Amino acid sequence: MAETFTIGKALNLGLRRAMEDDAKVVLMGEDIGKLGGVFRITDGLQKDFGEDRVVDTPLAEAGILGTAVGLAMRGYRPVCEIQFDGFVFPAYNQIVTQVAKIHARSKGKLQMPIVIRIPMGGGIGAVEHHSESPEAYFAHTAGLKVVAVSNPVDAYWGIQQAIAHPDPIVFLEPKRRYWEKAEVDTAATPEPLFRSRVVRGGDDVTVLAYGPMVKTALQAAKAAEEEGRSLEVVDLRTVSPLDLDPVFESVRRTGRCVVVHEAAVTLGLGAEIAARVTETCFHSLEAPVLRVGGYDTPYPPSKLEEEYLPDLDRVLDAVDRSMEF
């Protein structure tokens, strides 16, 4: 059955289905019950599944993640909502020192099937700590997987796949795109979770993005087409583990590669991707792999966020620079 949903609604329905499928799934977070979360992603779930399955926690992120570890040891599948990206840090210790390492430390005897949902990124005019892109901190930590969805279809299926997955997953939701719509076939066979996907074919330059920047990359491709230039856009979908085979294949054809993300450029995901593409496709490259991202400054006050965030012009500018080589 195909219906049109926003990303927010798709997540809500995906969570609902995961909870129906598995009684061990427990949602935990601040304000996720009666309020349905500040973005209403869990709207109506507490009413239908009760307070034991949709838990309004005390205001304590370390508490949420730390107790999730214990619940997971006891066979539950906690899905933790962090209200905003900037508030994950009180839980950071639990995530990187415990959640990420327990499987290895116990030689596989303990699994941590925990999903950490984080609305990430900027563009909503918020005050500080509400617009950050912390993915590299998590991707740099062995033992964690990091998913960043960009559209309702991946939101719907991705959240269910993440919950069913045996490893801990940081699940990044593109908050400024929560209201974007697309058709979702809820009876389809979903694509596997940890695979990237070419979302627009093209011949001149390969553009990689994930999460909120996929739309920006697609907009840039459309604008480039009007100028007679053809961009191939790849949605990474998962930033750890990276699925770069389709990217290598694409770059071997186009000879050019531009990576786009909101997070600061220095030591961001783009740096890793550029290195890997260079190692693998060196002889096919016509130009160095270029990165478009946030500046190396704190996320600025909202009146400047349009300057900070990569937009279609900055992507096109990088495409131009790539073509000039």
Next chain:
Amino acid sequence: MTALSQATEVVDPVPGASSPHLPRQPDLVQLLTPEGERVEHPDYSLDISDEEMRGLYRDLVLVRRWDIEATALQRQGELGIWASLLGQEAAQVGAGRALQDGDMAFPTYREHGVAWTRGVDPLHVMGLFRGVDNGGWDPVERRFNLYTIVIGSQCLHATGYAMGVQRDGAEDAVLAFLGDGATSQGEVNEAMIFAASFSAPVVFFCQNNQYAISVPLERQTRIPLYQRAAGFGFPGVRVDGNDVLAVLAVTRAALAAAREGQGPTFIEAFTYRMGAHTTSDDPTRYRLASELEEWKLRDPIARLKAHLSRSGIADAEFFAGVDAEGDELAARIRSGTVDMPDPAPSSMFDHVYAEQTPPLAAQKAEFEAYHASFEGGEH
């Protein structure tokens, strides 16, 4: 026996031991009843002139006027968001006016009333919520730290600052603000442990406005919050947060104790957030209108006004004068906000470091060149 050591004794020796499900109704320090009657409290007295009393009223009215104007400006799209203090004016003004010049205050994001008492220009606070900067006031000069949005972090900063005061042998004290929800954070608990362990001159001022966004107090604690202090080894007091006189008296006493080397106090100002958590919130999803109606009867401004007029401390002319001042303030805030210019784009590269780094300087230059390339262009 000082008021504060007295206060320790109302704390359960074993918090919650009596009945965790039915927490004992604690003593609420009150100097002004909801009807506006001045009452005495055995441990807390307040020596205050008529002039000061009128000053407190003026503070309350102006701060509320500012808040109402800000909410309206947000609705009109001039602010990204606003965290209203409606209903909490007495807690904030009472606490703020208890501070002496050398004292330092560490706010969260809702302490506009305290900012007011520290002489922070309301337009600086408006700038933060408008998104032109992260709070334009000078925290050192105002002795009022920048707002802290990550819940609870400021309690550790306040404690560390107090440890500095202590080392300096200064007579100052520190006031840390937090909400009822914040008491659940690990960092807040760590702050209390440090404060107690080092006897730091810090007072934790918790505005228990009954909710952390949608989550009611009972989800954060099984015992009255002020009783938590006993577990950390320092006094806890619950004060009527809608009674500006009581808040002033209790906070002054706690700060005095801190100054005298008696260490921290935890104050629970029992109050209610009359508005939404912020302008993005919908409180009808989680609380009943009847609750709001009940709390309206304890309005902090109405009760002081009743007292002032009944006792002849202020007359109609005075009240009209304050209202007129409110209108002026609101007009200044409105025009100042609407006319506030956006920051220069390249300003985001400034002040990232005390000593600018070469890569960032290069990034700034590149950014400026890129920007300049659009000037006069079609973009």
